[in-house]
Amino acid sequence: MDTSDPSAAARYPPATTLADFRHNLDAVQSRIQAACQRADRDPAGVRLLPVSKTIDEARIRIVHAAGCTFLGENKVQEAHAKWQAMADLSDLRWSVIGHLQTNKAKLVASFASEFQALDSLRLARTLDRRLQEEGRSLDVFVQVNSSGEASKYGLAPEDVAAFVRELPAFSALRVRGLMTLAALSPDAERVRACFVLLRELRDRLRQDAPDGIGMDELSMGMSGDFEMAIEEGATVVRVGQAIFGARALPDSHYWPADLGA
Numbered sequence: 493m494d495t496s497d498p499s500a501a502a503r504y505p506p507a508t509t510l511a512d513f514r515h516n517l518d519a520v521q522s523r524i525q526a527a528c529q530r531a532d533r534d535p536a537g538v539r540l541l542p543v544s545k546t547i548d549e550a551r552i553r554i555v556h557a558a559g560c561t562f563l564g565e566n567k568v569q570e571a572h573a574k575w576q577a578m579a580d581l582s583d584l585r586w587s588v589i590g591h592l593q594t595n596k597a598k599l600v601a602s603f604a605s606e607f608q609a610l611d612s613l614r615l616a617r618t619l620d621r622r623l624q625e626e627g628r629s630l631d632v633f634v635q636v637n638s639s640g641e642a643s644k645y646g647l648a649p650e651d652v653a654a655f656v657r658e659l660p661a662f663s664a665l666r667v668r669g670l671m672t673l674a675a676l677s678p679d680a681e682r683v684r685a686c687f688v689l690l691r692e693l694r695d696r697l698r699q700d701a702p703d704g705i706g707m708d709e710l711s712m713g714m715s716g717d718f719e720m721a722i723e724e725g726a727t728v729v730r731v732g733q734a735i736f737g738a739r740a741l742p743d744s745h746y747w748p749a750d751l752g753a
């Protein structure tokens with residue numbers, strides 16, 4: 493059964509050639525610049541993280557040729573397999589942006605350059621131990637559940653301050669800031685409220701962040717809402733479909749389905 497969203501398919505035609513990717517990347521960068529201009533922000537302060545989940549190796553090699561050297565993947569096994577398959581692309585780095593079970597921390601520690609979904613001390617401890625064993629360190633973002641939806645991963649906003657105070661114990665984790673998925677809602681103001689919550693939380697945490705804990709970054713915004721996220725302070729936007737085209741898999745494959753729905 494094809495459960496993909498037909499409106500997404502119309503909005504995001506598939507990119508397959510180098511010209512397609514250049515076109516889509518230019519279009520997304522122009523939208524980033526326009527959003528920065530509206531918000532009186534420097535575009536250099538917003539990093540575009542292309543999200544290549546479900547995209548096969550051949551197309552990833554093309555997007556790499558179009559200039560993308562840092563890619564986001566939701567699932568660690570998928571990311572690891574791609575890292576292995578494309579080890580010949582020596583400048584290609586991977587960010588794992590999806591929920592991670594503690595028993596897969598070793599895999600992330602072995603190859604990832606960034607992990608954006610830190611949400612428990614158990615995971616922090618295990619990741620740190622595995623990284624120490626590998627002699628590596630990792631940029632991490634603390635994932636916050638900004639929508640209040642029970643189906644979303646991440647820490648409750650009120651638990652983040654105490655969590656962050658524990659993180660200096662894990663010296664292989666370089667904490668950079670916060671990450672969130674906004675409410676999946678047609679109501680723009682509900683979506684915006686998630687971004688505002690994350691920014692205000694970051695601003696409060698930054699005032700008394702422990703030594704060595706970075707609280708500058710805000711990873712928020714995807715294909716459907718990255719401009720609004722930039723207006724509210726995003727420093728990293730995670731964009732898949734607007735670059736690669738609509739995905740065949742529904743988002744519920746990557747995010748737990750709404751419990752009550």
Ligand SMILES: *Cc1c(COP(=O)(O)O)cnc(C)c1O
Nearest residue numbers: 543566589714715730731732733
């Ligand atoms: C897939 C994904 C994105 C990108 O979503 P698009 O709709 O493809 O832009 C962003 N963040 C996370 C955590 C994702 O899994």
